[in-house]
Amino acid sequence: MLKFYEIVSPNTTVGKTARLLGVRGVSHAAVVDDNGVLVSVVSVRDLARYLLESFEEAGVVERLDLHAVLETPVIEASSKPPLTVRERKARECAEIMFSKHIGFLPVVDENGALKEACTELDYAAELLDSKEPARCYATHEIIMGDPGEPLVEALGFMYEGRVRRLPLRRGGDYYMATMNNLLLFLSRNPHNQSLLREVSEISTPSPRLSYEEATIGEAAELILASTERALLLLDSESLARAILTERDLLAAYLGERRREC
Numbered sequence: 001m002l003k004f005y006e007i008v009s010p011n012t013t014v015g016k017t018a019r020l021l022g023v024r025g026v027s028h029a030a031v032v033d034d035n036g037v038l039v040s041v042v043s044v045r046d047l048a049r050y051l052l053e054s055f056e057e058a059g060v061v062e063r064l065d066l067h068a069v070l071e072t073p074v075i076e077a078s079s080k081p082p083l084t085v086r087e088r089k090a091r092e093c094a095e096i097m098f099s100k101h102i103g104f105l106p107v108v109d110e111n112g113a114l115k116e117a118c119t120e121l122d123y124a125a126e127l128l129d130s131k132e133p134a135r136c137y138a139t140h141e142i143i144m145g146d147p148g149e150p151l152v153e154a155l156g157f158m159y160e161g162r163v164r165r166l167p168l169r170r171g172g173d174y175y176m177a178t179m180n181n182l183l184l185f186l187s188r189n190p191h192n193q194s195l196l197r198e199v200s201e202i203s204t205p206s207p208r209l210s211y212e213e214a215t216i217g218e219a220a221e222l223i224l225a226s227t228e229r230a231l232l233l234l235d236s237e238s239l240a241r242a243i244l245t246e247r248d249l250l251a252a253y254l255g256e257r258r259r260e261c
Contacts, residue, residue: 005030011074017042021047032114042074061195104119105118123246138248139242216252
């Protein structure tokens with residue numbers, strides 16, 4: 001089965017972890033020791049938080065040692081202790097993740113060793129044949145970003161808004177900035193001026209489907225195929241009416257409609 005997460009050691013750097021997550025478009029990594037025991041979990045939000053806290057402590061971009069931040073062992077930025085289960089029961093895992101508002105649930109044995117994990121993306125594959133309207137499960141309150149905003153401010157805006165993607169309107173079209181892509185850019189360009197790059201320069205054309213016609217199955221297929229792991233639903237006038245992410249697909253798997261259709 002395809003694995004929608006990474007496994008790293010406690011000494012793996014923040015920068016390398018950001019690259020691993022960003023290249024694959026996944027949001028979590030399990031941190032395990034030499035014996036395979038789960039030590040902690042790190043999410044893309046954890047990495048963003050660590051970077052933003054370091055920036056806040058420095059006060060201004062010029063005082064931040066971005067290289068040192070990226071070379072920090074990822075254990076320093078991870079969430080401890082993680083919530084775990086002993087068995088991978090698909091429905092039970094989905095209900096736990098949905099109720100706890102988490103996207104990653106490790107499965108461990110009696111010694112705490114990582115066996116596997118449940119992720120939100122696992123449930124996208126279960127929905128490929130669904131003919132239900134995608135708009136019924138989409139999020140209609142779209143948080144839009146400013147294309148001219150500096151990367152570090154856009155990252156902070158996403159973190160405070162508890163979103164991992166930021167749609168942008170530029171030149172009459174829609175683009176998508178993601179936490180993963182912004183952190184991947186910084187890990188590849190570890191210079192303080194990178195923090196001041198306009199977020200639109202690191203964004204990509206947004207995946208999109210028809211608001212009226214798209215099915216959950218079509219949305220699941222596109223989300224599995226794109227590293228943004230999100231798409232916009234556009235109406236007949238090419239205006240974004242809703243955004244749909246892997247978290248919305250988890251809701252669809254559980255039959256938790258966002259609105260009446």
